[in-house]
Amino acid sequence: MSIYLTIIILGLLIFLSHVFNELFEKTKIPNVLLLLLIGIIIGPVSGIVTKDFFGKLGNVFTTITLIVILFESGSGLNFKELKKAIGSAALFTILNFILSALLTSAIVHYLLKVNIMSAVFLGAIVGGTSSAVVIPMVQQLKMSEKCSSILILESALSDILCLIIGLALLDGITQGVVSLTMILTKLWKTVIFAISLGLVSGFLWSLIINKIRSVKNSMFTTLAFVFVLYGIVELLGLIGGIAVLSFGILLGNAESLRKLSTFQKVVAFQNSGLNSNERDFFAEIVFIMQTYFFVYVGISIQFASPAVYATGCLIVMLIIAIRIPGIVLLTGKSISKPERTIMSVMTPKGLVPAVLASLPLQRGLAHGEIILDLAYSIVLFSIVICSLLVIVLSLKPNLLTAMKSD
Numbered sequence: 001m002s003i004y005l006t007i008i009i010l011g012l013l014i015f016l017s018h019v020f021n022e023l024f025e026k027t028k029i030p031n032v033l034l035l036l037l038i039g040i041i042i043g044p045v046s047g048i049v050t051k052d053f054f055g056k057l058g059n060v061f062t063t064i065t066l067i068v069i070l071f072e073s074g075s076g077l078n079f080k081e082l083k084k085a086i087g088s089a090a091l092f093t094i095l096n097f098i099l100s101a102l103l104t105s106a107i108v109h110y111l112l113k114v115n116i117m118s119a120v121f122l123g124a125i126v127g128g129t130s131s132a133v134v135i136p137m138v139q140q141l142k143m144s145e146k147c148s149s150i151l152i153l154e155s156a157l158s159d160i161l162c163l164i165i166g167l168a169l170l171d172g173i174t175q176g177v178v179s180l181t182m183i184l185t186k187l188w189k190t191v192i193f194a195i196s197l198g199l200v201s202g203f204l205w206s207l208i209i210n211k212i213r214s215v216k217n218s219m220f221t222t223l224a225f226v227f228v229l230y231g232i233v234e235l236l237g238l239i240g241g242i243a244v245l246s247f248g249i250l251l252g253n254a255e256s257l258r259k260l261s262t263f264q265k266v267v268a269f270q271n272s273g274l275n276s277n278e279r280d281f282f283a284e285i286v287f288i289m290q291t292y293f294f295v296y297v298g299i300s301i302q303f304a305s306p307a308v309y310a311t312g313c314l315i316v317m318l319i320i321a322i323r324i325p326g327i328v329l330l331t332g333k334s335i336s337k338p339e340r341t342i343m344s345v346m347t348p349k350g351l352v353p354a355v356l357a358s359l360p361l362q363r364g365l366a367h368g369e370i371i372l373d374l375a376y377s378i379v380l381f382s383i384v385i386c387s388l389l390v391i392v393l394s395l396k397p398n399l400l401t402a403m404k405s406d
Contacts (some may be wrong), residue, residue, distance in 0.1 A: 012293070013038070017291040021140070028072050028394035030137050032294055032348075033387035036380075044147025051300045058296065062351050064227075065293040067172040070241050071226045072282045073135045073152050074248025075274055079256055082153075082249065084146055089153035090341070092330045093128070096154070097161050100319045100347075101127035108374065111311055117173050118360065118367045125166040125357060126315070126378050127274070128158020131241070133383060136290050137346070137390065140368015143359030145341045151346055162352045163239060164190055170359055178203040200244025201229050205247070206254040210272050219281055222251075222274070259304050300354065301380050312377030316385055319347055338393070345389040349375075 016038070020031035042048045051058060105123035108114045114122070134155040138148050162185055205225060212221050229247055230240035250257075254273030274282075303309070324344045335343070357375030362370030 009042075011157075013291055013295060014288065017287070022333070028391045030140055030387045030390055032133060032137055032292075034384060036298040036383055037292060037295035040301055040380075041298075042295075043299030044301055044303055051297050054296070058300070059102060061296065062132075062293065062355075065289045066241060066242055066351055067226060067230050068155065068223065068286055068289050069135050070245045070284070071223070071248040071285045073131070073139075074245040074401060075252030075279070075282070077149055077152065077249050077252060078145060078350055079249075079253045082149055084149075086149075086153065086184070088330050089150045090157065092150065092184065092326055093154045093161070094159040095156055095326050095330070096323055097127040099322050103318055103322060104315050107311065107315055112308070112370060112374070114367045116372055117169070117372060120366065121166060121169045121173065121360070122357070122371050122374060124169055125162050125353040126349050126375060126382075127165075128162045128349075128352070129155045129346065130348050130352065131155040131159055132210075132290070132293060133348040133350045133386075134346060136286075137348070137386075141342065141390070141394070142344065143339055144335070147335050147343065150335075151343060156242060159352050160191060160239050166352075166356045171358075173360075174363060180273075181204040190238050193236075193243040194233055194240070195246045197233055197236075197238070198229070198243035199250050200253075201225075202247040202250030202360055205349055206251055206257075206272055209251075214356070219278065221281065222278065223285070297350065297354070297379070300376075302373060302376045308370065308373045309377045309381075312374055313381045313385075315378055316347070316381040319382075320345055320385070320389075323347060341393045342390060345386055345393065347382055348386045349379045354379055 009196060013035075017031055017035065018326050019093070020029070020034045023029060023034075024031060041087055043050065054061070101120070102121035103123070105116075105119040108122055109116055109119040129151075134151055138151050143151075155373050205222070209222065212218050215221070226244055226247060233240040233243040251273055327344045353375045357372045360371050
């Protein structure tokens with residue numbers, strides 16, 4: 001494809017994304033779905049652009065997009081709402097992950113005759129929700145702070161579960177040994193250390209951010225530090241995403257911390273958080289990055305056999321069905337019935353399963369091609385079905401009669 005045509009398309013996508021956002025206000029069609037469809041049309045359907053066109057740059061781009069989205073969403077979380085939501089989010093994430101993983105594993109094992117360990121691996125990598133998809137949809141829907149916090153935290157925590165458990169299972173399958181103790185030990189160590197590094201880094205940056213602002217052309221410096229933090233945490237064998245989220249949360253709440261009398265007694269230095277110009281700047285970057293990200297996801301979709309795609313569609317629908325009782329049980333009365341209905345269908349998959357699903361095939365493991373094709377189908381159907389249900393439920397919030405208020 002001509003470089004000039006590529007540049008024209010990149011520019012048009014930004015205009016279209018603005019149009020899609022305005023369209024959402026009237027039709028409730030998420031721009032995520034429309035951008036994904038554009039990617040599918042110019043990618044696997046027409047063949048104008050292929051995933052190979054991006055080469056290794058594609059993986060770099062998706063990682064940067066995830067970093068930026070996690071940081072910006074973390075900086076928008078309020079400590080008070082976070083405190084209210086963390087318990088529900090953690091319980092709900094674990095419950096939903098276990099049920100989704102078990103359901104997926106059973107269906108893949110019995111319907112597609114995939115061996116049990118490969119089936120469990122696939123279940124683990126699609127057991128959560130995607131931060132890169134959930135966060136933009138939540139922001140578009142303008143949900144309450146507690147509801148938004150639960151969904152954002154769920155997506156971030158489930159990304160961690162999918163990554164750690166998925167990689168641990170893959171290593172175990174490769175070596176012929178899978179240890180539950182090893183997985184659980186690695187999980188809690190990774191989470192604790194990643195959160196600690198993120199919070200400490202956020203605190204230190206809040207102490208020097210005012211001095212950084214005095215430097216010319218320094219608006220991007222905070223984001224540059226976020227990239228460095230993510231890279232260092234990943235090199236240490238931890239999950240960079242959770243460190244970036246923690247960093248954003250602390251920096252976004254630095255002003256609130258400064259007002260606490262306990263904090264003033266312990267810390268003698270003046271700290272500062274993000275100002276309105278910086279928040280607007282990061283929001284613009286997220287808007288641009290997520291626009292290109294969802295088109296890239298559409299381009300990357302690989303269409304396989306009808307049986308695989310039928311199985312993927314079935315898995316997504318059943319995952320949504322088993323999610324509803326958890327929403328009713330754990331969210332409580334503080335969340336309205338319309339928001340409960342939206343939360344019940346918010347199960348899109350994205351970057352993590354798409355990346356991890358390619359590893360078994362690369363390592364020459366059994367059923368690697370089926371795992372890859374099925375993971376792509378689940379990513380596709382989860383985003384499409386979630387988006388369509390969001391449209392319907394936004395217009396008819398009482399459609400799911402099972403979601404009854406107490």
